[in-house]
Amino acid sequence: MHSRHVLLVEDNPSVLRAVQRMLENEGYVPLCASSRREMLHILNDQSGEPLMACVLDYCLPDAPEGEALADLLQRQVPTIVLTARNDLATREQVLLQPVVDYIPKENPSAYEYTLRMLRRIEHNPGSRVLVVDDSSAIRGYLKQLLRRQLYEVVEAANGDAALAIxxxxxxxxxxxxxxDMPGMNGVRLCSEIRRFRKSEELAIIGISSSQDPSMSARFIKAGADDFLTKPFNHEExxxxxxxxxxxxxNLCALARAARxxxxxxxxxxxxxxxxxxxxGQPYALAMLDIDHFKRINDNYGHDVGDQAxxxxxxxxRETFGQENTARFGGEEFVVVLPDAGDPWPLLEAFRQRVAAAVLATSHGELQLTLSIGVAANLPDVSQLLKKADAQLYQAKQAGRNRVCSA
Known part of the structure; x- marks a missing residue:
């Protein structure tokens, strides 16, 4: 598991405590410093966990002009600058450097936005972005911006290459x-992408330096979700x-929740x-039930029941594969066995493996047993389920912790 340690550098004690509690409530581990000297002590401590990120107050008593930021960037620590200093010169100076973001404290939502950016730092290493531009310099510039927030970047020099990727x-x-690219332009590329990638699974941002006032509408009507006019500033x-x-x-999460x-x-x-x-028809289907699951919840608590x-x-998942298993509800699971052959030995071996395992919990050790009912060679799924359920009932009636096969 990756580190969730966040270096928090803030010289205002009340702000420090408030942000510290906010981070702890989100499951992060804040390492607090109120000066550049304390920050460097934490950075130089080789025995500690690696840092996921830093939330830095730009002006510190011993670093009034942002000197601490250079220390962090030198060590390649993803840094969010959170500061009360919001003059234009400081803003531009900070954003020219490879910071994750610049957040003025005067914004009422500053701390919530800081959390939002920490979540992005945590999840962006798995988020892939495709940059399409015929200029290698522009692709490099956009890649450099995206890498500040740890996105994984893929490049394409034209529309055909983008579609292939x-x-x-x-x-x-x-x-x-x-x-404006040779061959397929950006608006046409959006239309082609939307033929096989829906908005629910892929977002598109069109970019252009054109002064044509209809350009943004043309992109969005072709399937883009947003539009940027060049030149744009980093914050936008x-x-x-x-x-x-x-x-x-969020759309992917909703789709997952439905499945x-x-x-x-x-x-x-x-x-x-x-x-x-x-x-089509599976060869065999098994229904599994944890024996005396209510006792586990009553004796150990529902958190241990969930752990089990x-x-x-x-x-x-490890034994039968994600696509061949399902949870039907409560303590009841279903396994599809598509391969030919007698399913009983495989399920009996699984039952024995579960019965022999000892699960360590916060309330002591726990052992589970399973009752399993199996059915095969029936014309449809509903009949397989009905027969497997009958065999599961028979396994329970016969004393539990066994496999009964039709």
């Missing part, structure tokens, strides 16, 4: 495309990139039925 890489979440660029990335991530169980991240009942109908469910879900 997007066809091969479904993980890209944002496209930044210039309009970061705000638009963040807003569009978060929009796509997956929120606790275990296994497919849910609805997703299970949709998948089975697409792939997540542990079992991970074991199911």
């Amino acid at each position: 997007l066809s091969a890489d479904s993980s890209i979440r944002l496209v930044l495309t210039d309009h 660029f970061f705000c638009r990139v963040t807003r569009n990335i978060e929009y796509v991530e 997956e169980d929120m606790l275990t991240n296994l497919p849910n009942r609805r997703s299970f039925f949709e998948r089975i109908q697409r792939q 469910l997540c542990w079992l879900a991970e074991l199911l």
Whole structure:
């Protein structure tokens, strides 16, 4: 797991305490300093955890002109400058340096926005952005800006190359495309992208230096989500990139919530039925139930019950694969066994593995057992489920902790 340690440098004690509590409430581990000297002591401590980021007050008693920022950038610590000094000269001076962002304290939402940027620093290393421009200098400039906030950047010199990259890489979440390019222009590229990538999975920002007042409308009508006019300032660029990335991530999260169980991240009942109908009849289907699960919740607490469910879900995923498992609700799970052959030995081995395992919890050690019902070679899924459920009932009636197969 990556570090969640955040260096917090602030000389105002009340602000320091407030931001410290805010970070702790979000699960971050703040390392606090009230001066450049204390900050350097933390930075030079080789025994500590690596830093995820720094939230820096620009003006400190022993660094009144932002000298501490150079120390952080030299060590390549992603830095958010949070300051009461908001004159234009300081703002421009800071934003010319590779900081994550510049946030004036006078903004009523400054601290909430700081949290938002920390979340971006945490998640952006997995966020891929495609930059499309025929100028290598412009591509390099946009890449340099995006790398400040740790985005993964892919480059394309023209529309055809961009389409080839997007066809091969479904993980890209944002496209930044210039309009004036040889061959396919940016507006045409947007239209082509929208033929196979929807707004729910990919955002597009059009960019142009054209003075044509209809340019933004042309981009948006072609499928773009936003538009930037060159030249643009760094803050506007970061705000638009963040807003569009978060929009796509939120839509993806909603789509996942409709498909997956929120606790275990296994497919849910609805997703299970949709998948089975697409792939046709499975060879065999098993229903699994944790024995005496109510006792676990009563004796250990619901947090331990949830831990047990997540542990079992991970074991199911590891053994049978994410696409072949689902949580139907409560302590009940389903496994599809598409391969030919007798499913009983595989399920019996899984049952024994679960029964032999000892799960360490905050309330002591816990052992689980499973009752499993299996059905195969029936004409449709509903009959398989009905028969597997009957076998599961038989396993429970016979004393639990066993596999019963039709």
